[in-house]
Structures are given as C-alpha cells and as structure tokens.
Amino acid sequence: MxxxxxxxxxxxxxxxxxxxxxxxxxxxxxxxxxxxxxxxxxxxxxxxxxxxxxxxxxxxxxxxxxxxxxxxxxTDAPLLTPRGVLTLCPAGAVDAAERFAEMLADGLSAPTPVREIDPDEVRRRCPIVRSGWYSRAMLKPAAMDIxxxxxxxxxxxxxxxxxxxxxxxxxxxxxxxxxxxxxxxxxxxxxxxxxxxxxxxxxxxxxxxxxxxxxxxxRPLRRTAFLADLPGGVDATRWPMVTDVADTFYFKPESGRLLISPADATPMPPGDVRPDDLDVAIAVERLHKATTLEIRSVRHAWAGLRSAVAxxxxxxxxxxxxxxxxxxxxxxxxxxxxxxxxxxxxxxxxxxxxxxxxxxxxxxxxxxxxxxxxxxxxxx
Missing domain, CATH: 3.50.50.60 (FAD/NAD(P)-binding domain)
Structure with a gap:
C-alpha cells in the first residue's frame, strides 16, 4: 500500500x-x-x-x-527557449479587427506586454507572411518553446x-x-x-x-498537426509562432521544418485519435492564403486530445x-x-x-x- x-x-x-x-x-x-x-x-x-x-x-x-x-x-537542458508569437488580423474582417483590439489591450497587462508591429518588422520576423493578407499585427515577445x-x-x-x-x-x-x-x-x-x-x-x-x-x-477535443518542408535554403530557426486572431491556424518552426495546425477542436470520444485528411487540407489552404509558402507534401501528421469543461x-x-x-x-x-x-x-x-x-x-x-x-x- x-x-x-x-x-x-x-x-x-x-x-x-x-x-x-x-x-x-x-x-x-x-x-x-x-x-x-x-x-x-x-x-x-x-x-x-x-x-x-x-x-x-x-x-x-x-x-x-x-x-x-x-x-x-x-534536467540537463533548458526547459524554455525564446520563440515569440506573431498574431495577425486578417484584412477586411470586422469581427477579427474587434478581436485584435481586445487582444492587444488585454496583452498590455501581461508580464511582458504585447506590442503592435509594422509590416517591415513582420517581414523581418517571418518573411513568408503574405503582406496583403493582414491589416494589423502584434508580437507576443515572451512566449517560449517548452x-x-x-x-x-x-x-x-x-x-x-x-x-x-x-x-x-x-x-x-x-x-x-x-x-x-x-x-x-x-x-x-x-x-x-x-x-x-x-x-x-x-x-x-x-x-x-x-x-x-x-x-x-x-469534452475531449481533437487537435490536428503536421510537419511540412521549407523551401531549400530557408532557415526558420528564429521565426516566431504565427497565428491569427480568430485562431484558425498556427505554424511554428520544428526540427528544421514547420509544424502546422488548423487549430481544430472537434469533439471526440476518448481514444487514440488520428488526424483527419480534411483537417490537414484545411490547414494547407489557410496557410496558402496567409503566406507565400507552397506546401506540396506533408511529412507527418498526427492528432491529440485537448480535454476541457465549459x-x-x-x-x-x-x-x-x-x-x-x-x-x-x-x-x-x-x-x-x-x-x-x-x-x-x-x-x-x-x-x-x-x-x-x-x-x-x-x-x-x-x-x-x-x-x-x-x-x-x-x-x-
């Protein structure tokens, strides 16, 4: 006992x-x-x-x-390493603009405040972001990889x-x-x-x-993710995680590739969940619109469960x-x-x-x- x-x-x-x-x-x-x-x-x-x-x-x-x-x-290695999160507001979306303003105001009270950044800084931090796709951008500088x-x-x-x-x-x-x-x-x-x-x-x-x-x-909720190759010669090591204010996708550097997700939250019974091809396709489509990256093949896809209450x-x-x-x-x-x-x-x-x-x-x-x-x- x-x-x-x-x-x-x-x-x-x-x-x-x-x-x-x-x-x-x-x-x-x-x-x-x-x-x-x-x-x-x-x-x-x-x-x-x-x-x-x-x-x-x-x-x-x-x-x-x-x-x-x-x-x-x-542990022998650091548990946290710098990453940052770049959050984009899709152009022309009223709801997204309101959400961006709320998120920006809310983030000012964080231990390391968020800050709005201009298109030049967006390009420096992540050059594949499509300039015409977003209207505003903010950086969450203290986010880190675990x-x-x-x-x-x-x-x-x-x-x-x-x-x-x-x-x-x-x-x-x-x-x-x-x-x-x-x-x-x-x-x-x-x-x-x-x-x-x-x-x-x-x-x-x-x-x-x-x-x-x-x-x-x-409520167990399925979340899908996959890895995709970067164009030859592109080093994404220092890129931030990139997402949008509506939480419809995110991507971040991972082991020399990009980890990409449609940020799905599909109710599922408990189990060993598997990725759905449609969710992968949705993520690819969203990334093609928001970036200049052309994803021609998926290296590895997986899914996990996020369990939440109301x-x-x-x-x-x-x-x-x-x-x-x-x-x-x-x-x-x-x-x-x-x-x-x-x-x-x-x-x-x-x-x-x-x-x-x-x-x-x-x-x-x-x-x-x-x-x-x-x-x-x-x-x-």
Whole structure:
C-alpha cells in the first residue's frame, strides 16, 4: 500500500506525483506502455502567458519560476527557449479587427506586454507572411518553446528517485473505496492508497464513473498537426509562432521544418485519435492564403486530445462527497505550460494542506464561469 495513487502518467499526473513524492509514497498508474503517449506527447509545446483565460494565465505565470529555474538535477537542458508569437488580423474582417483590439489591450497587462508591429518588422520576423493578407499585427515577445520531453521525464525521474513507482500498461478497470482506502483494479494488478488523484486526461470522467464520483463534463477535443518542408535554403530557426486572431491556424518552426495546425477542436470520444485528411487540407489552404509558402507534401501528421469543461478552466481539488478523490483534469491545451502549478495545487489538495483553500476556485464544485479573484495564485 502507498500513500497516493495517481491515475494517468501524462505531464499533469507526473507533476502531481513528483510533488507528492516529497512527502509520501506514490504509485503512478499509466494505461499505455509509456507515459505521455496521448496529449503530452502530441503538444505544440508553447509557454505563453498571453494564452487562455485569467485563471490559465495565472497558472502559467505561477509555473514560470519552475520552468525557468528547475531544481538541481531535474534536467540537463533548458526547459524554455525564446520563440515569440506573431498574431495577425486578417484584412477586411470586422469581427477579427474587434478581436485584435481586445487582444492587444488585454496583452498590455501581461508580464511582458504585447506590442503592435509594422509590416517591415513582420517581414523581418517571418518573411513568408503574405503582406496583403493582414491589416494589423502584434508580437507576443515572451512566449517560449517548452522542451516537453525534458519536463515530463524530469517529473517521472523525480518520482522514482523519491521512492515512487511508475507502473505502465496499468489501465484502471475498477476503482472503489473500502476500509478507508481507494483500491484500483488494473491490468497490472491491484493497488491501494488512502488518496487517489484522477489525472487521466480525456478519460478522467470515465475514471470518476468507476469510482462512483459525479463527472465534471469533460469534452475531449481533437487537435490536428503536421510537419511540412521549407523551401531549400530557408532557415526558420528564429521565426516566431504565427497565428491569427480568430485562431484558425498556427505554424511554428520544428526540427528544421514547420509544424502546422488548423487549430481544430472537434469533439471526440476518448481514444487514440488520428488526424483527419480534411483537417490537414484545411490547414494547407489557410496557410496558402496567409503566406507565400507552397506546401506540396506533408511529412507527418498526427492528432491529440485537448480535454476541457465549459469554462475552459482546469479542475483541481478534492471531491467533497468522495473523501480522498482528487481531480486533476480539464487542462485543455494548457497542460504542459501549467503543469508545475497544477501539480503543486493537486499535491496540496491530496495532502489536505492549507493551500487547498487558496485554490478552491479550481475545485470540481466551483460554479462554472466563476473566475473570482486570483491574487492567491501569486503565493504558489
């Protein structure tokens, strides 16, 4: 028996396990043969304090110190490297112009404010952007690439180094509470602990159902991405990520090529999702309109699931009517960049330490769309 069971070995579950292993025995249960197979391993890998609602931005800012200066021995490589995001306003679109103005005003309050840039600077930063396609442009200078694998593996190594277990091929088939312990029946055997953390990603509502806990209404959403070659001799290493204010596409340099996405969010049941050829074609068409790049072939395409609830805010905390059942779910597309913060919050909830009260606004019982105040987030 251990002190804590964690269901799900993606970056969120691994983060919670890392922090919980400081104070107790941890068993992390991963249903696949390797942790991070689904959403974590298919992330666009961007750290952006301009991204998401007020809650998400606060969680991201709270994660920055860990990502900037991880603990000694956590990783041999930097977790964050400069990238920036260039956001374009399509010419002639009234709704887009209004959204651009809102985004620009909102971004002025970021730790590193956004700034509007002129066409000359757009060309210098990303020469393939088609000059007549957009009317205005802004730069989000502090957005950075995240080394997702280094972050994820650092958490997993930390669990093991602190005496924890990472059990793979351990899909949970049954979960019930008996004798003050949560008991998980899995493909790898039965495990028990007083507290269980539900970090099962797109499967989190299913895990709750096994435990007899009310679901939070997760919506798994498919996001498609693919790699395409650049023209010969073009070095895109220093280009920013490029997107539009309506969030209909994005692209960014990746391993000498471009990673491209139509920014789709198609509802899907939990599973090993695959890219749809139509989504790939839509992304290619949108990129042809917005840039001078001619995409003649797709190198590799994939899809992942972004699981969200109605207010697009993470759900973290203990369920009041199920003692010892802690949620760590609904991280949407923000899971990697918020992992250090939500992992610590989930660990505090699992230990029932005073931090619980400070972050009650993320709990599964919170009123949806109620963001309340986030001053306490600065204390993380």
């Amino acid at each position: 251990r002190d804590f069971l964690i269901v799900g070995g993606g970056v969120a579950g691994a983060s919670a396990g890392y922090f919980l292993a400081e104070s107790g025995g941890v068993t992390l249960l991963e249903m696949e043969r390797a942790p991070g197979y689904h959403s974590t391993g298919r992330s666009a890998a961007l750290f952006s304090e301009y991204f998401g609602n007020q809650a998400v931005r606060a969680l991201t800012a709270a994660s920055r110190p860990f990502l900037t200066t991880p603990p000694p021995g956590f 080394d997702v694998d280094a972050l994820h593996q650092g958490f997993l190594r930390g669990i093991r180094a602190r005496g924890g277990q990472v059990i793979t091929s351990a899909r949970v088939r049954g979960l019930f509470r008996r004798g003050g312990l949560w008991r998980a029946v899995t493909d790898a055997g039965e495990f028990a602990a007083p507290t269980v953390v539900n970090a099962a990603g797109a499967w989190a509502d299913e895990v709750a159902g096994l435990a007899g806990v009310r679901p939070v209404g997760l 207010d697009d805010t993470p759900v973290v905390g203990e369920t009041p009517d199920a003692p010892g059942f802690v949620w760590l779910a609904a991280l949407s597309g923000y899971g990697v960049q918020t992992a250090p913060a939500v992992g610590q919050i989930a660990a505090a909830a699992a230990r029932r330490t005073p931090a619980d009260a400070a972050y009650a606004h993320l709990s599964p019982e919170r009123p949806l769309l109620d963001l309340r105040t986030w001053n306490d987030m600065e204390r993380l």
